[in-house]
Amino acid sequence: MILDLTPEQRSFKESIERFAREAIAPQAARIDESGEFPIDLIRASVAHGLLGVTIPAAWGGAGRDYVSYALAIEAVGRASATVAAALVVTNSLVAELIAYAGSAPQKGRWLRALANGQALGAFALSEANAGTDAANQQTMAVRSGKGFAIKGRKVWVANAEAAQVAIVFACTRPGLRAQGVTAFLVPMDTPGITRRARDESLGVRGLGCMDLALDITVADDQVLGAVDQGFRLAMWALDGGRVAIAAQALGIGEAALDAAISHAKTREQFGEPIASYQAIQWMLADSATELAAARLLTWKAADAKDRQERSTFEAAMAKLAASEAAHRAADRAMQVLASAGYRRGSLVERLFRDVRATEIYQGTSEAQRMIIAESVLSDSRI
Numbered sequence: 001m002i003l004d005l006t007p008e009q010r011s012f013k014e015s016i017e018r019f020a021r022e023a024i025a026p027q028a029a030r031i032d033e034s035g036e037f038p039i040d041l042i043r044a045s046v047a048h049g050l051l052g053v054t055i056p057a058a059w060g061g062a063g064r065d066y067v068s069y070a071l072a073i074e075a076v077g078r079a080s081a082t083v084a085a086a087l088v089v090t091n092s093l094v095a096e097l098i099a100y101a102g103s104a105p106q107k108g109r110w111l112r113a114l115a116n117g118q119a120l121g122a123f124a125l126s127e128a129n130a131g132t133d134a135a136n137q138q139t140m141a142v143r144s145g146k147g148f149a150i151k152g153r154k155v156w157v158a159n160a161e162a163a164q165v166a167i168v169f170a171c172t173r174p175g176l177r178a179q180g181v182t183a184f185l186v187p188m189d190t191p192g193i194t195r196r197a198r199d200e201s202l203g204v205r206g207l208g209c210m211d212l213a214l215d216i217t218v219a220d221d222q223v224l225g226a227v228d229q230g231f232r233l234a235m236w237a238l239d240g241g242r243v244a245i246a247a248q249a250l251g252i253g254e255a256a257l258d259a260a261i262s263h264a265k266t267r268e269q270f271g272e273p274i275a276s277y278q279a280i281q282w283m284l285a286d287s288a289t290e291l292a293a294a295r296l297l298t299w300k301a302a303d304a305k306d307r308q309e310r311s312t313f314e315a316a317m318a319k320l321a322a323s324e325a326a327h328r329a330a331d332r333a334m335q336v337l338a339s340a341g342y343r344r345g346s347l348v349e350r351l352f353r354d355v356r357a358t359e360i361y362q363g364t365s366e367a368q369r370m371i372i373a374e375s376v377l378s379d380s381r382i
Ligand SMILES: Cc1cc2nc3c(=O)[nH]c(=O)nc-3n(C[C@H](O)[C@H](O)[C@H](O)COP(=O)(O)OP(=O)(O)OC[C@H]3O[C@@H](n4cnc5c(N)ncnc54)[C@H](O)[C@@H]3O)c2cc1C
Pocket: 089, 123, 124, 125, 126, 127, 128, 130, 131, 132, 133, 155, 156, 157, 158, 159, 201, 204, 207, 209, 357, 360, 361, 362, 363, 364, 365, 366, 367
């Protein structure tokens, strides 16, 4: 077992770290304050290979492995949680799912555009009464001529403000729950889509989250994969997305640890830098250790994603461990900075708000524990 990066992975990581430090980090506070979707940074990230990261070169992507992708998302997440989340949605939840399940014409129409930045993707699964219970889809897709009439309402659709295409999930066989859900590829300019701004978000502000009211007609060739197979596809996409959210969380956690270290070295109380006190040292040590442990789980899950058809268990463990480690790191950073952190507009205050979403979206921590427990109880763990 080799627990080190290849020269290609290392050089990609360094190039994204440079881009994140120089171009993204200086914009992060403005994105948070304004709540504006960072479309310029998403466009700029194309030149750095941050769209279509794992999509095969034949479809215009960079064809990189999942560990490289996780390294890139961690680097971006360290600079701006919002930019990282927007990249995760379009890469993992949209482009990868089209590459996996799309027909050749669907790939031709969308994959190249998603990889070269002409299109951005959104993933519309959640509804008012279908959050953790995502199989409880109330959006209905009913046969109509050579296609489907889709009616319903989706909530919290990230990237929706700027996206050109959404993968929309809808019930095609009422009563069958997961067995009766179909995924549709829907251009966002389809007549009958009304985008509604969401309430103000606590963190990852600027992610372009909107609710979608749908009253649309789609053709048969907009079905992604097969009819009634959509729930399985959503779960497949989330296997990748959760690895990427684990990486995003690590980035936020590392940024919090950096802020805590730097403050501890410079803030003096009782005539000494507070870093000289063991109470402070232990907080830094615990954050560094927990983030390092979560990173190993994240790399393991990323590697599993490349090697296995499904990596649900590994992805759940990585997301659970990384999001909770990052949450604790942000919490400790707040304690180390004390009043200097507990101030609107401070870096740690933003990280403290941003990190919370990583325990909620793409499946809550409880949902990850359910997956892990099911696997542990059926004794199928590795
Ligand atoms: C910033 C942000 C961006 C998002 N982006 C998207 C997106 O792009 N696309 C999309 O489709 N969705 C998106 N979502 C929605 C997100 O996926 C859901 O919020 C999440 O799945 C949880 O659903 P819920 O909020 O309805 O909570 P609920 O499902 O109502 O859960 C409430 C609480 O009950 C717990 N719970 C529920 N069921 C169980 C159970 N059986 N056992 C134990 N505990 C349980 C949950 O863990 C949670 O603690 C986004 C959300 C946020 C906050």
